[in-house]
Structures are given as structure tokens and as C-alpha cells.
Amino acid sequence: MSRTGLGSEGELHERAFRVLDSFDIEIPSWGFANTGTRFGKFNQPAAAVTIEEKFADAAEVHRLTGSTSTLALHVLWDLPNGLADADAVQALAAEHGIRVGSINPNLFQDQEYKYGSLCNPSKEIRGRAVAHMLDSIAIGVRLASRDVSLWLPDGSNYPGTQSIRQRIGWLEEALAETHAHLAPEQRLLVEYKPFEPAFYHTDIADWGMALHLAKAAGPQARVLVDTGHHYAAQNIEQLVAWLIHTGMLGGFHFNDRRYADDDLTLGSIDPYQIFRIFHEIQAAEAEGLALDVAFMIDQSHNLKGKVEAMVQTVMSAQELWLKASLLDRERLGELQERCDLVGAEELFRGAFYRDVRPLLAAWREQRGLAADPLSALRTGDYMAKITRERGGRKAGGGSYA
Ligand code: LRH
Ligand code: MN
Numbered sequence: 001m002s003r004t005g006l007g008s009e010g011e012l013h014e015r016a017f018r019v020l021d022s023f024d025i026e027i028p029s030w031g032f033a034n035t036g037t038r039f040g041k042f043n044q045p046a047a048a049v050t051i052e053e054k055f056a057d058a059a060e061v062h063r064l065t066g067s068t069s070t071l072a073l074h075v076l077w078d079l080p081n082g083l084a085d086a087d088a089v090q091a092l093a094a095e096h097g098i099r100v101g102s103i104n105p106n107l108f109q110d111q112e113y114k115y116g117s118l119c120n121p122s123k124e125i126r127g128r129a130v131a132h133m134l135d136s137i138a139i140g141v142r143l144a145s146r147d148v149s150l151w152l153p154d155g156s157n158y159p160g161t162q163s164i165r166q167r168i169g170w171l172e173e174a175l176a177e178t179h180a181h182l183a184p185e186q187r188l189l190v191e192y193k194p195f196e197p198a199f200y201h202t203d204i205a206d207w208g209m210a211l212h213l214a215k216a217a218g219p220q221a222r223v224l225v226d227t228g229h230h231y232a233a234q235n236i237e238q239l240v241a242w243l244i245h246t247g248m249l250g251g252f253h254f255n256d257r258r259y260a261d262d263d264l265t266l267g268s269i270d271p272y273q274i275f276r277i278f279h280e281i282q283a284a285e286a287e288g289l290a291l292d293v294a295f296m297i298d299q300s301h302n303l304k305g306k307v308e309a310m311v312q313t314v315m316s317a318q319e320l321w322l323k324a325s326l327l328d329r330e331r332l333g334e335l336q337e338r339c340d341l342v343g344a345e346e347l348f349r350g351a352f353y354r355d356v357r358p359l360l361a362a363w364r365e366q367r368g369l370a371a372d373p374l375s376a377l378r379t380g381d382y383m384a385k386i387t388r389e390r391g392g393r394k395a396g397g398g399s400y401a
Helices: 009-021 051-065 082-096 123-142 164-180 207-217 236-245 271-286 306-325 329-337 341-353 357-366 373-379 382-391
Strands: 070-074 099-104 147-151 187-191 221-226 249-254 294-297
Touching: 009 306, 009 357, 051 070, 051 082, 051 306, 051 373, 051 382, 082 099, 082 123, 099 123, 099 294, 123 147, 123 164, 147 221, 147 249, 164 187, 164 207, 187 207, 187 249, 207 221, 207 236, 221 236, 236 249, 236 271, 271 306, 271 329, 271 341, 294 306, 306 341, 306 357, 306 373, 306 382, 329 341, 373 382
Parallel strands: 070 099, 099 147, 147 187, 187 221, 221 249, 249 294
Antiparallel strands: none
């Protein structure tokens, strides 16, 4: 009987392998591109610029980790000609064995979005923003991708300069029209963010606003939780529990942060945060709730090597997901029931402290993967190859992809 109350070592391995076999986390195409802050961007010779290179890097991460079968696309960054680029993207997906994941509209670059996109006081500009949403839906249908994942930078910088309630009305209209054009199998994920780039009010600032807007839009809309989009004092796993309880949890953008939306690598600052979120999901599934939650990474690797940071991120996610899955939830329930606070906490933290790396290495070897994907990347020839191929070109100065 192993310490976890999970039967013999053999049963533990069997359970761990089953858990890891079904774990998959989506990679953001923009995670491989040169990105920066408003103070500039440090270009990396091996950074991906073309969508072909982003698929190639995603395929390498999947080859090494076995858990990243889809790639999220940002429409104007990856399909600058919209639907016209879809066939070429589909061909790349097939060539690299990576399926197209969520489709992310770009409603934050165009000059005309200065005062907002779907919430802009100008009816014409709102109309063009909705048109971009419908293009994104069409691209999703053509690429057999299920989720249209919407983040809106819309907001204002000074009190009194915009009508917050009028903008809510325009947003509800725009999302209802968007929802009406979704294909039956598609979902609209509504992402919230408390601030940046707007610094007085953001139109979709928190989970409650996103939940209301998703419900108002229609039955195929859900809420997306970006772990970096919370005030430091917010209890993220509690709002995740609420979104599970209300049946409105659609997906995650995982990353880490010390201060604000820092987009650092998952588990680099507060791995216990991700463990607590994973526990809420696994506990709900263990109680029989049928969750349909998309796991995605959303990071910008301003200093770390792009591919290296992505492999490191996936390994951290695998570890934390496995740790949470090996928690003896039955025992935890008993301890919670009789309010044995220290007993419950020690069991809960014990699962987090458990070193699951030997189990992970065994699973990887069993599945023909590198026991340590990160050192395999660092000692392999992929990085040298792409640095040679991509290194010569002059990279642009501005921030983001
Ligand atoms: C906004 C965000 C959003 C993406 C962008 C790259 O901060 O989290 O999900 O569109 O990052
Ligand atoms: Mn995000």
C-alpha cells in the first residue's frame, strides 16, 4: 500500500500513466515570436517569424513532451490575409502533425480601435470589429477549430470620458451577433482582464462581467480564465470553483506573474497556485461533473529562449497536474468533513510537495519520449538548426509578434 492510499506502486504507475496520457495543453503561436514590453524587445536569432516556423517549433515541443497537440492562432498575426490564408495553414498543420487550436481575434492593433472595438462609440467601428469576429468564426470553421477565444483591450483611461453602461449595451449586442454566427460545434470563450492597456476602466474586467456577457451571448459561450489577469489578492481557485459550479468554465490561459499580467512561465513564481486550480478541476471531475475545459498556455518569453521556455512550461504543467491527481481526495473529504484542518492541509500540501518527476520520467520512457525533454532539447540539434536557418535575417524593432 503506497503512502498516497492509492494502492500498490503498480496501481500508482497505472493511474499516473492514465492521467498523463489524457493531459494536453495548447501552445500559443505568439509564444515562439520575438516579444517585448513597451520598453522594447530583445530579438532572438532563432525566434519564429513565419507561421511555418511557429508550427515547426510547436511540433518540436510536442515531439519532446507528448502533451501539446494543438497550436493557438492569433488571426492578424498568423493569417494576415484572413480566410485566404486558411488552406496554407491547414497544410502546415497536416505537415507538422499539429492541429489548429483556438482562434484568437485581434481587436487591439488597428488605429481605429483607439476608443475601443466592440465597445467603440462609433457604430461603424463596432460594425467592423464584429466583422472581424465573424471572419475569425469562418476561419475556425475552415480549420476545424472549435474555440473562438476573445480578449478585448477595450476600456478608458480617465473618469467621465466614456459611458461604462452604454459600452456594456454595445458589447452585449456585438457578442449576441457574434454568437448567432457560431457553427453548432463552436464555442465563444470570453477572456477578462482587470487593466492594461486601459488604465481607468476595462470593459471586461473580471470573471463576473465575463460570466454575465457569456450567458447573455448564448449557450455556446463560456468564460476563459487567464491566470495573469487578476489582482494579486484575488483567490483564483475560488472563482474557478464558481465558474465550475455555474457551468461556465470554458478554458484557461496559463502563465505566471509576480506583479501584473507579466506572462512569465507557468510555475516560475507560484506553482502552488496552479496546483490549487488543478485540484478544483480534478475534484469536480472526480465527483462526476463533466467539465469541458480547454488548457492553453499564454506567455511571452521576452528573455528566455522561446522553445526552451515552452518545453519548461509544459513539463511544469505535467508535474503539477500529476501531483494534483495523486491527492487522496477521498481521505481529504473525510478530513474536511470533520474539520481536521491540519490533517486536511498536510494531506493537501503533501500532494503538492510529492516529487513526481521519477513517475513522469517513467511515463515518458514508456511512451518513447525523452525522459527529460528539456535536456533533450538543450543537447539536441533542433536549436542549432533553426538558429542557422533563421539567424541571418534582420528582425524588426517594435513589440509583440
Ligand atoms: C491579453 C492576452 C490575450 C492575448 C494576448 C496575447 O493580455 O492575455 O489572451 O490575446 O494576451
Ligand atoms: Mn490571455
